[in-house]
Amino acid sequence: MTTIYDIARRAGVSATTVSKVLNGYPDVSAKTREKVQRITNELGYQPSAAARGLVTRRSMSIGVFFQDESGMGFRHPFLHDIIASFQDVVGASGYDVLFFSPTNGSKTPQGFEARARHRDVDGLFLLGVPRTSPGLTSLSRSRIPIISVDLDLLGSRASYLVSDNIGGARVAVSHLAELGHRYIGFVGDRTGTKPGHDRTLGYHQAMQELGLPFRAEWVLEGDFTEESGYEAMQRMLALPEMPTAVFFASDMMAIGAMRALREAGLTPGDDVSLIGFDDVQLAAYVTPALTTIRQNKEEMGRMAGHELLELMQNPNKPPAVLTVPIELVVRSSVKRIGIGSTPQLSTSLHRA
Incomplete structure (x- = not known):
């Protein structure tokens, strides 16, 4: 299996330099960066997510809490389309999605936050979660980046999105x-x-x-x-x-x-x-x-994905209330x- 030391030997640079390139540090010349990236691709190197997380303090995963009273789950025609377009957006930025069971651990006052921190997710997406769920106030104050759909959860790093x-x-x-x-x-x-x-x-x-x-x-x-x-x-x-x-x-x-x-x-x-x-x-x-x-379910998922990415990447971004237009059919x-x-x-x- 290819390691960063193999890339370093091939590129004629140190392993530290390779690590900096892979993790996006700016203090590497453009010429060296291009060379390291080219050799990385040639060798088919795939960095360990766990190792990268130790360096960047990011797990590259997003937690999803969703609840559907109908019992249809992912087959629900409304929830499915939103989740699918949300996954497309965050997946294109390298994030994996972790689905939490809505009935396991989110019923206690600290349930949402505790499970998110236990899994070390970088952000949360809430869909179909009732306003009366315990722990939402605590979650909104947690500093975890959050986007919720159809739930008016607003906090220092929590935005929400609804249709009109x-x-x-x-x-x-x-x-x-x-x-x-x-x-x-x-x-x-x-x-x-x-x-x-x-x-x-x-x-x-x-x-x-x-x-x-x-x-x-x-x-x-x-x-x-x-x-x-x-x-x-x-x-x-x-x-x-x-x-x-x-x-x-x-x-x-x-x-x-x-x-x-x-x-x-x-x-x-x-x-x-x-x-x-x-x-x-x-x-x-x-x-x-x-x-x-x-x-517009697909647009709701896309907007939710982009908003959460911005919240995760910019700690100073103010939260927002996003409204998606409707249409009479x-x-x-x-x-x-x-x-x-x-x-x-x-x-x-x-x-x-």
């Missing part, structure tokens, strides 16, 4: 209103996430600003899963009156609601208009195809109705 969830919810309600819907229900989030909070806020803002009638019984909660959307629609169908349209805080909940409507003998999109949030891949293939608010699950349409009685909606 408030704006997206406002766009969703406005789109329904433009198509004649005045009676608009909402299925939000009961798990306490930052996106769930902001989408709920955006719904209420839009309803008020557009002068639309608010009915508390039409505002239900789920947990972003298909099953919770199914259950929420079942509860809504049991009410004396139904809204003409429902905005769901996630696509998966809207897809679950479609199943509940069909079981009740109704046609999603025709009898009740539905609009979601996320634009997961499945949204384009269900029937009817789901109108939704698209999050119009499909066939929303039907135009007459202006001034009244709420429909759930009993009259059921077909014989």
Whole structure:
């Protein structure tokens, strides 16, 4: 196996000089640096990560805490795309990614920080972690470089990134209103996430600003899963009156609601208009195809990766709050109705 001493003998320099070149020290002439790098490539030398870490005090690894209430894990269409693009960015800079189990060691007040320090990671990426998780305040003060997605964790070296969830919810309600819907229900989030909070806020803002009638019984909660959307629609169908349209805080909940409507003998999109949030891949293939608010998942992962690299490489970089724009994707699950349409009685909606 090739060592730095082999490179040094071939280049006619000391092992110390080779080490300086490999570790990016500036006090080596350009000519010597070029020669050492060329011979390193010719000999196929691969430096030991552990040895390099002793010199640079960097492990070249990034820890990832992610949590998914649906149980789909890496198969979740939203989380998967973000993680994949994040890995592309940090991997191109030579970093490996270490995934921490979300249920092992992060439930105690010092869980996140203790596990990060035990593995000696250079930075952390948090995705899908609830705001109520113990240890987040301590983590934000730890001086570990951190980027979180959909979690408003801000500290001396902690930035966070979100989609424009408030704006997206406002766009969703406005789109329904433009198509004649005045009676608009909402299925939000009961798990306490930052996106769930902001989408709920955006719904209420839009309803008020557009002068639309608010009915508390039409505002239900789920947990972003298909099953919770199914259950929420079942509860809504049991009410004396139904809204003409429902905005769901996630696509998966809207897809679950479609199943509940069909079981009740109704046609999603025709009898009740539905609009979601996320634009997961499945949204384009269900029937009817789901109108939704698209999050740019790949861009979220890329921005998260670049922000964390900057935090790790520049200790004086101030933390930032990054917002990714959203986009309305119009499909066939929303039907135009007459202006001034009244709420429909759930009993009259059921077909014989």
